[in-house]
Ligand SMILES: *[C@@H]1O[C@H](CO)[C@@H](O)[C@H](O)[C@H]1NC(C)=O
Ligand SMILES: *[C@@H]1O[C@H](CO)[C@@H](O)[C@H](O)[C@H]1NC(C)=O
């Protein structure tokens with residue numbers, strides 16, 4: 531009997547890598563319109579075109595699971611949305627605009643959101659939302675509104691602040707799809723970091739000073755040898771894509787964090803201290819404060835990453851339909867990377883990874899290259915959201931941490 535059980539467990543770990551639990555799945559997205567008639571009217575007038583809606587970013591706070599939908603094409607009714615996790619909403623819930631419908635009006639620069647990619651909740655219960663102000667993608671992009679940071683109070687759902695990036699923060703190629711938030715000694719001592727993927731910059735915003743500045747560095751650029759991709763049955767080049775994924779370590783002995791980042795067209799990891807980024811005088815005077823680590827190895831393009839409070843970094847492996855991990859206590863070398871889950875169907879383009887307050891890892895997959903370069907089949911499931919406790923995910927991987935190590939950690 532005992533042997534039998536062991537055999538079953540072994541087989542399961544070989545044939546079904548599925549540790550992540552599928553929580554939501556959609557063939558196509560839908561929205562929670564106030565009434566049936568309003569939804570019909572939106573469909574009729576083209577304000578809602580279901581097959582143009584692709585979810586790209588997630589975040590979890592309290593009982594809200596946020597989902598962003600960029601306005602790449604017409605018919606996106608709302609760019610920032612949520613799903614209430616405490617209600618029984620079923621497997622394919624309609625998205626609810628956050629904070630409301632009115633605040634998601636495209637082209638309303640002052641009080642609306644036009645296009646949101648990645649979002650981040652901070653420990654002080656604020657939601658950081660970067661509105662790119664754009665409509666369209668690649669050659670079709672127009673800028674009805676400027677780039678602006680919007681910060682919401684998650685208890686009252688009121689917007690606390692809107693800050694437009696300065697002209698000097700961006701350039702003609704700017705495309706910012708990612709944001710990281712760095713909390714210091716208190717809720718005022720907070721910085722946002724925004725990666726300019728196509729303009730090759732890193733923009734810093736200080737909440738306390740209400741000011742922004744821009745770093746430029748060779749490490750923000752793509753590696754010309756790493757611009758080819760083969761994902762979802764498609765071969766294509768994303769060879770202009772620079773700095774994208776960012777994660778922050780826990781506080782180090784010097785009181786700062788380390789930011790890890792990679793360009794998208796690259797398999798290399800780079801590091802800079804937030805002590806550099808937080809100091810606007812360091813712009814143009816800090817080239818050597820950025821340094822490089824090893825490459826991750828073949829098939830390790832990544833766009834999204836997060837590091838938990840114990841220093842375990844998780845990152846999407848978009849070429850492998852998988853999520854990887856690295857325990858920051860160990861050297862950044864291929865043998866120290868684990869794959870916590872992989873699924874060629876379910877994890878086809880894992881677009882975003884996030885950690886919630888209960889130490890679960892959440893992942894959204896969305897077949898993005900197929901959507902952009904070909905088309906999706908709406909008779910099939912296209913978008914999925916998964917989660918699993920981190921403890922379970924890293925079990926029996928190189929990222930596992932011993933109980934004794936469950937205290938503070940430094941790199
Ligand atoms: C922040 O700065 C912007 C422009 O520089 C200004 O319009 C806005 O009122 C400031 N916000 C706060 C909270 O100081
Ligand atoms: C900021 O950077 C400048 C230039 O490197 C340096 O002189 C100054 O001491 C730094 N300030 C802090 C608070 O570290």
Ligand SMILES: *[C@@H]1O[C@H](CO)[C@@H](O)[C@H](O)[C@H]1NC(C)=O
Nearest residue numbers: 557905906907908909910911
């Ligand atoms: C779309 O998916 C359905 C269900 O899996 C399948 O039967 C159909 O052949 C697919 N259509 C195309 C064009 O691939």
